[in-house]
Amino acid sequence: MQVATGCDGAAGRFVHVSALLLQAELSGKDSIKTGLLFVKKTDAETSTFVTVFKHAFLAEELDLDVKNALNLALEMSTRFNGDAVSAREDFEKLLRFCSTPGGSSDENLDLPKPRCASWAVEIAKIGEPWEKGISQTYIDLFKFLRSDRGPLLPAHQAVSLATELMKAGPSAGENFIQAYRYGVASRGLDLSAQDAIAFARKLAFTEKSASPVTKPSNSKN
Numbered sequence: 001m002q003v004a005t006g007c008d009g010a011a012g013r014f015v016h017v018s019a020l021l022l023q024a025e026l027s028g029k030d031s032i033k034t035g036l037l038f039v040k041k042t043d044a045e046t047s048t049f050v051t052v053f054k055h056a057f058l059a060e061e062l063d064l065d066v067k068n069a070l071n072l073a074l075e076m077s078t079r080f081n082g083d084a085v086s087a088r089e090d091f092e093k094l095l096r097f098c099s100t101p102g103g104s105s106d107e108n109l110d111l112p113k114p115r116c117a118s119w120a121v122e123i124a125k126i127g128e129p130w131e132k133g134i135s136q137t138y139i140d141l142f143k144f145l146r147s148d149r150g151p152l153l154p155a156h157q158a159v160s161l162a163t164e165l166m167k168a169g170p171s172a173g174e175n176f177i178q179a180y181r182y183g184v185a186s187r188g189l190d191l192s193a194q195d196a197i198a199f200a201r202k203l204a205f206t207e208k209s210a211s212p213v214t215k216p217s218n219s220k221n
Helices: 009-025 028-037 043-057 066-075 083-101 113-126 135-146 154-167 171-185 194-206
Strands: none
Touching: 009 028, 009 043, 009 171, 028 066, 028 135, 066 113, 083 113, 083 135, 083 171, 113 135, 113 154, 135 154, 154 171, 154 194, 171 194
16 A cells, blocks of 8 residues: 555565565565655666665675665665765766776775775765766866875875865865965965965865756755
């Protein structure tokens, strides 16, 4: 009866989610309870849940236990107040950037898999208010902060600063980069790297993503 109260495709979404979780050996009660959450959700939200859960749970990927994988998938679907497609794309891109070993230390984070999962969710959720995802903006900013074109920050400092800046909006990364370049330029402010970081950070938050961005239609705000 609960499934019948859903909109078009409710039964399919319920079966898809509950069957997936049963296959992962979650209890029948919890599998059905979770499946019912998607009766009144969209196909896109359901697809995001399934994608994130598989990435988190499968042994060849993150290999998390079923409860932790379930929690991550819910964070990116039923608890995500933004565009479901952008959330899924951000999560996958951030996960690849985090967990895939690269040729140099500025190409990715190369963190342990469980940490990658929680980190990817944390960063993707920063993009909740914005129409488009923030993963590529974040990655470009991180690489700049790590490079000799930027301040050559250690990885942990680059992660912290990039995460902070993304909270100012999707254009904050580019605002920071342009301000930093002007700050250190001999024909600009001719500042030290640390002073240029402080100047650029202040400007990025002052701008507060001056470009207007429309929130997704399924946002609660």
